[in-house]
Structure formats: C-alpha cells, structure tokens
Amino acid sequence: MERKYSSKINKIRTFALSLIFIGFLIMYVGIFFRTNIWLMTIFMILGLLSIIASTVVYFWIGMLSTKAIQVICPSCGKPTKMLGRVDMCMYCRESLTLDPELEGKEFDENYNKKKINLSEKG
Structure with missing residues (x-):
C-alpha cells in the first residue's frame, strides 16, 4: 500500500x-x-x-x-519550504533532505524524530 x-x-x-x-x-x-x-x-x-x-x-x-528553510526542488525547479530533516516538495511531492546521511534513502517521516537509528532504516 x-x-x-x-x-x-x-x-x-x-x-x-x-x-x-x-x-x-x-x-x-x-x-x-x-x-x-x-x-x-x-x-x-x-x-x-x-x-x-x-x-x-x-x-x-x-x-x-x-x-523554514527555503530550497529549490530538484525535480520541478520551484522554491519550496522545508521543515525538519526530511520533507516533501509542496508542488510535486518530491522527497527533500539537507542531511547528507539521508541522501539516496527511501523517504520516511520518522527521520524527523529525534531518537531514530539510521542503521535500522537501511
């Protein structure tokens, strides 16, 4: 699902x-x-x-x-605002992150929680 x-x-x-x-x-x-x-x-x-x-x-x-941090979405090129470590583009729903540890990982809202072990998520 x-x-x-x-x-x-x-x-x-x-x-x-x-x-x-x-x-x-x-x-x-x-x-x-x-x-x-x-x-x-x-x-x-x-x-x-x-x-x-x-x-x-x-x-x-x-x-x-x-x-909020304003970033340019790499997918649609529009400026969007980002809250937390991971967020979605307001326009095209592309996953966004500024954390180098999360680059290339599948989007999960749980990355914004303070006590998450990144090794558990792959």
Missing part, C-alpha cells in the same frame, strides 16, 4: 482549514436547538472556539513558515 505524503506545512494548513469547517458545522447543529437557549449557546460557543483554534493554528504555522 502506497502512502500519500505531503509537506508538513500543507498538512498543518489543511488541519486549520478543517477546524474552520468543523466550527461552522457545530454552530449549524446549534441552530436545531433554538427552543433550548442553553444548548444552542453551548453549540455556538464550541463552534466559535473551533474557529478561534483555527486562527491560532494558522498564526502558528505562519510563524513557523517564516523560519
């Missing part, structure tokens, strides 16, 4: 976008409880908290993105 990888920045942005939609969905469910003001208020507040959490995540990834 082939896993679909994407860049870390895009994953976090997708998560933040999903928080917005989840928040709107929670608020929409609250409309069905118009007869019970307390239940409707709880749903509205939970939806609002989800949207606020999305704003915080977007702000965090924006700050993280400014510190």
